Amino acid sequence: MTAVDSARGATRAVPPVRARERRPARWRRVGGQLLNGALTLPALIIYVGLMVIPVGYAVYYSFTRYNGIPSQSPEWVGLDNYTRIFSDPAGEMHSSLLVTAVIAIVGSLIVNALALGLALLLQKKTRFNTFGRVVMFYPHVLSALIVGFLWQALLGPQGAINGLLNASVGSTVPFLSNPTVALWTLVGVIIWAQFGVQLILYIAGLQTVSAELQEAARIDGANRTQVFRHVTWPALAPTFTIALVTSLLSLLKAYDVVLGLTNGGPGDATQTWAYEILAVSFANNRVGLACAQAVLLIVIAAVLSFSIMAMRRRADAGAEALS
Amino acid sequence: MSSHTHRRYGWVALTATTVLVLTACGGGSETQEQPSTDGEVGGQIRMLVNITDNLTQEKWDELVAPFEEETGVDVVIEGPTGQSVAESFPALLAAGTAPDVIQSIFPTGDTAPEVLDLTEFEWAQETPMVDTYSTDGKINVVGVGTQAQSVLYYNKDLFAEAGIDETPKTWDEFDAALSALDDAGVETPIGFASDWATGVQAQQVWHPQQNVTTPGWQAEVAAGSSDLGEQFLPLFEHISSWIDAGYTVPDDIATDSGTQEAKFIDGEVGIYPMGSWFATTLASSPPEFEVGAFSPPVEDAEAYPGPMGATLASPYMIWNGTDNAPSAAALVEYLVSDEDAILEQAKMDDFSRTGLDTSTNEYSALVQELMDNAPELVVPGNQTVGDLALPVAGFNAKFTELVQQLWLGESADDIAANLSSWYEAEKTE
Numbered sequence: 001m002t003a004v005d006s007a008r009g010a011t012r013a014v015p016p017v018r019a020r021e022r023r024p025a026r027w028r029r030v031g032g033q034l035l036n037g038a039l040t041l042p043a044l045i046i047y048v049g050l051m052v053i054p055v056g057y058a059v060y061y062s063f064t065r066y067n068g069i070p071s072q073s074p075e076w077v078g079l080d081n082y083t084r085i086f087s088d089p090a091g092e093m094h095s096s097l098l099v100t101a102v103i104a105i106v107g108s109l110i111v112n113a114l115a116l117g118l119a120l121l122l123q124k125k126t127r128f129n130t131f132g133r134v135v136m137f138y139p140h141v142l143s144a145l146i147v148g149f150l151w152q153a154l155l156g157p158q159g160a161i162n163g164l165l166n167a168s169v170g171s172t173v174p175f176l177s178n179p180t181v182a183l184w185t186l187v188g189v190i191i192w193a194q195f196g197v198q199l200i201l202y203i204a205g206l207q208t209v210s211a212e213l214q215e216a217a218r219i220d221g222a223n224r225t226q227v228f229r230h231v232t233w234p235a236l237a238p239t240f241t242i243a244l245v246t247s248l249l250s251l252l253k254a255y256d257v258v259l260g261l262t263n264g265g266p267g268d269a270t271q272t273w274a275y276e277i278l279a280v281s282f283a284n285n286r287v288g289l290a291c292a293q294a295v296l297l298i299v300i301a302a303v304l305s306f307s308i309m310a311m312r313r314r315a316d317a318g319a320e321a322l323s
Numbered sequence: 324m325s326s327h328t329h330r331r332y333g334w335v336a337l338t339a340t341t342v343l344v345l346t347a348c349g350g351g352s353e354t355q356e357q358p359s360t361d362g363e364v365g366g367q368i369r370m371l372v373n374i375t376d377n378l379t380q381e382k383w384d385e386l387v388a389p390f391e392e393e394t395g396v397d398v399v400i401e402g403p404t405g406q407s408v409a410e411s412f413p414a415l416l417a418a419g420t421a422p423d424v425i426q427s428i429f430p431t432g433d434t435a436p437e438v439l440d441l442t443e444f445e446w447a448q449e450t451p452m453v454d455t456y457s458t459d460g461k462i463n464v465v466g467v468g469t470q471a472q473s474v475l476y477y478n479k480d481l482f483a484e485a486g487i488d489e490t491p492k493t494w495d496e497f498d499a500a501l502s503a504l505d506d507a508g509v510e511t512p513i514g515f516a517s518d519w520a521t522g523v524q525a526q527q528v529w530h531p532q533q534n535v536t537t538p539g540w541q542a543e544v545a546a547g548s549s550d551l552g553e554q555f556l557p558l559f560e561h562i563s564s565w566i567d568a569g570y571t572v573p574d575d576i577a578t579d580s581g582t583q584e585a586k587f588i589d590g591e592v593g594i595y596p597m598g599s600w601f602a603t604t605l606a607s608s609p610p611e612f613e614v615g616a617f618s619p620p621v622e623d624a625e626a627y628p629g630p631m632g633a634t635l636a637s638p639y640m641i642w643n644g645t646d647n648a649p650s651a652a653a654l655v656e657y658l659v660s661d662e663d664a665i666l667e668q669a670k671m672d673d674f675s676r677t678g679l680d681t682s683t684n685e686y687s688a689l690v691q692e693l694m695d696n697a698p699e700l701v702v703p704g705n706q707t708v709g710d711l712a713l714p715v716a717g718f719n720a721k722f723t724e725l726v727q728q729l730w731l732g733e734s735a736d737d738i739a740a741n742l743s744s745w746y747e748a749e750k751t752e
Contacts, residue, residue, distance in 0.1 A: 069417060069434070069437060070417060071437065084748070089748035090748040091744065091745075156578065156579075156582075157575075157578050158578060158582050174573060174577070178573060179731050182577075262577075266727050266731055267731050268728075269731070285431070285434075285716065
């Protein structure tokens with residue numbers, strides 16, 4: 001029956017048929033919704049069980065003094081843990097925040113710059129490039145802890161590199177014993193271990209850039225830089241956003257490499273926020289304080305991620321307005 | 324209000340309700356009651372142990388084999404699931420899968436309610452250092468012997484080359500010895516190492532003087548009549564002066580203890596502060612030179628040797644939640660009381676025991692001599708149980724982090740002030 005029929009009052013002429021038709025349709029709709037709900041339920045249970053509840057517990061414990069032992073009850077202390085973090089009476093929180101900021105900001109920028117540069121070099125499918133991609137991705141396959149121990153053996157005062165330097169030029173580099181050099185060594189090792197994933201993201205992103213557009217730009221007289229700036233880069237911008245956000249989030253959580261390479265030292269020169277949570281607060285059974293630190297890390301990660309994505313959306317909107 | 328907004332509020336409400344309900348249920352129950360140790364010995368028990376180069380899984384299995392044969396109990400040896408037993412035990416407690424017997428760590432303020440009270444056992448009363456490690460007379464950890472902490476191993480050949488005829492007794496003599504070693508071209512006059520070792524070694528050097536100046540200093544600090552930073556300030560000043568003179572360099576605190584020990588054995592280190600367990604390492608890789616050992620210096624030569632820093636060797640405790648307490652208690656009794664088991668453990672990791680010759684090599688005999696000459700045994704600052712425990716957690720890790728900063732150019736005063744600030748912040752937790 002068409003809308004015109006209905007408008008002519010056809011529904012009044014055959015009311016029992018309409019009612020019969022409407023009821024199964026509504027049931028079908030309700031049934032469909034129930035089925036959708038039932039199919040969503042397993043994923044929902046997993047999501048709530050593995051994400052919502054643990055984060056909920058972390059938020060709750062962050063307002064308590066608790067040692068993590070189930071037979072001993074958490075004691076509600078309000079904002080004490082957060083006050084401890086912000087006031088930092090023992091001078092340990094703020095320095096680890098600074099170390100984390102350096103690793104996350106400098107590290108993610110260098111990782112992405114390196115990965116993008118190498119992706120441009122390795123984007124064509126040749127045997128050498130395939131081999132190059134495998135070699136570049138390989139560090140990411142290794143456990144971060146192993147990476148830390150491996151580089152410690154190479155860069156330590158008695159390590160292979162300092163041994164070679166000592167034998168050849170008669171001096172060594174304090175890769176792990178000078179606080180400033182140790183921090184940059186850590187950043188370098190993290191970059192080495194990290195950029196394989198970003199490289200793959202950029203190579204995948206480059207496959208989506210229109211070859212016709214690039215060719216057209218070249219025919220119009222654009223040089224390599226201009227083609228990259230005006231054709232490749234805009235097309236690669238969504239990939240760049242994803243790569244930047246994922247590397248930033250990954251570096252904010254840097255822990256394993258720190259443990260293997262420097263164990264936070266010398267002094268507290270390479271103690272990251274995650275190291276402070278796992279190797280200091282949790283290790284001393286201060287679960288309440290550790291949870292407050294973890295909650296702040298989640299908030300910082302969320303703010304940074306959403307800010308980058310908002311900037312990206314604004315840039316897209318600006319570009320559309322101009323075109 | 325749109326249906327989308329309704330749905331969003333619905334999700335928020337559902338999530339919040341779930342979380343609140345579950346967190347409300349998440350509160351802990353009361354501490355477990357003490358299980359009975361009366362009953363039949365048998366079945367299976369799990370023992371969490373420290374695994375090192377000296378304490379291998381194979382040696383642990385051999386150690387408990389006679390007990391298993393005699394009692395029929397199946398003892399399952401487990402290594403730490405995390406970095407160490409200290410890290411693994413609280414995690415296993417939280418998971419509800421703690422082992423029946425725990426070796427190598429002491430109870431802390433947090434874990435003490437979770438371990439069995441051993442006060443009622445006669446054999447527990449006869450174990451070493453039992454008074455030092457008991458709280459108000461209550462025993463919840465027992466050990467197999469005493470490990471000397473304050474031992475300065477030295478290379479006799481390098482001392483002779485530097486013209487040092489007698490080991491130093493005072494700080495002035497100690498500084499002069501380091502200077503002589505340096506002048507003689509010794510690469511590392513005093514060998515400090517990275518990670519945990521830096522803090523432990525610094526304390527080892529300081530135990531005798533600290534306990535001469537302030538006997539029972541932990542109690543003084545805990546009572547507020549002494550400041551923690553002030554307790555260590557003179558030590559920090561000594562170390563700073565050694566760093567300034569180049570007797571120890573920043574590379575030392577980035578060199579792991581295994582490598583530094585290898586350097587000592589290779590004859591590149593003049594003095595190496597370490598606990599009695601280093602004697603086992605020396606015995607397994609004997610150096611070509613003759614090794615000596617002396618007690619750290621004190622201010623006044625008449626007070627030399629000062630009290631010896633010492634800890635309970637191979638501590639054992641039993642989890643309160645064990646369902647096989649009789650077997651767990653029988654195993655611990657065997658490990659700390661049976662003479663053969665004690666001697667076997669002395670072979671694994673060197674220690675002393677009054678009334679029993681546990682010297683297994685020439686190096687442990689050197690340590691035993693220092694123990695015999697010490698006027699008393701004193702416990703270090705990281706002791707977590709007993710009437711002399713500082714009311715803070717994580718002392719060694721923080722002490723190491725701070726003392727390493729001396730090598731990075733921080734002043735002794737600043738490090739002492741930071742240690743005090745940390746203590747004040749932690750004890751209020």
